[in-house]
Amino acid sequence: MARYSLLGQRTASATLAVLSSTADATRPRRGKWYFATFGSEAAAADNPFLWQLQRCTTAGTSTPVTPQQIDPGDAATEFDGGHIHTVNPTFTANAFMFSIPLNQRSTYRWEAPLYGEPTWPATASNGFGVLTLVSAAVLITITAHVDEQ
Amino acid sequence: MIAHGSRHYGHSTIFDPDQPEWTRDLVACGHCQASIHLVPGTQAMVYLIFNVARWAWEATPGAFCRTCMSPVCLACHAIGTCMPWEKQMEAMEAAFTIEQARAEWGDDGR
Numbered sequence: 001m002a003r004y005s006l007l008g009q010r011t012a013s014a015t016l017a018v019l020s021s022t023a024d025a026t027r028p029r030r031g032k033w034y035f036a037t038f039g040s041e042a043a044a045a046d047n048p049f050l051w052q053l054q055r056c057t058t059a060g061t062s063t064p065v066t067p068q069q070i071d072p073g074d075a076a077t078e079f080d081g082g083h084i085h086t087v088n089p090t091f092t093a094n095a096f097m098f099s100i101p102l103n104q105r106s107t108y109r110w111e112a113p114l115y116g117e118p119t120w121p122a123t124a125s126n127g128f129g130v131l132t133l134v135s136a137a138v139l140i141t142i143t144a145h146v147d148e149q
Numbered sequence: 150m151i152a153h154g155s156r157h158y159g160h161s162t163i164f165d166p167d168q169p170e171w172t173r174d175l176v177a178c179g180h181c182q183a184s185i186h187l188v189p190g191t192q193a194m195v196y197l198i199f200n201v202a203r204w205a206w207e208a209t210p211g212a213f214c215r216t217c218m219s220p221v222c223l224a225c226h227a228i229g230t231c232m233p234w235e236k237q238m239e240a241m242e243a244a245f246t247i248e249q250a251r252a253e254w255g256d257d258g259r
Binding site: 044073095098107115119 | 157158159160161162163164165166167175177178179181182183184199201202209224234236238241242244245
């Protein structure tokens, strides 16, 4: 098991994902999201956001993000990270891990329940994506910590 | 308020410069792993569900599966059967392993 940090950043879109992490297509391993922070670094303004973490079964098309080892002694990860999606992952209908409403001025911190961390199976390209279905077109950022099994 | 006495709770915290810090405990649905917000002090008996249409949190009676002895989200509760996420993953991984074997070795239909 090894833990990794992923950073996703984009101009918010009401349709396109901010960040995704998916199992490798040929050497899939299980992965767990256990911590994440969400927010906007744009100038303070009152805009509503609805952040959602949802299961997906493909990675979509995105700019690759290299997961960083939290412990430098760990090996590079197998799973794939991506942000600034131009084609969304294939999201599993209604498979939301959480939905959180935020004001643009707010920052959100999510810590998964122990032994209840959202886990993707060791099957090709299964994973999670983050969407902002309600959003204003400002810069937003998410940092996620993932435990690959 | 954060519940004490169990280390299994997750935490959901909103930091807003104009509001007091908002923290709620989370439990995971035993069937789909969704994080469920809890009303403080209710020991997972009352859920906080965000109503997007009203843009407001609503307190709703929670649900518990007595087969896997786990809190479950209201969507999984409505399904009415017990299928823990671990079992679902095992089934998905078994199907994937068979698909990989077929891709590697071929499948003549036997």
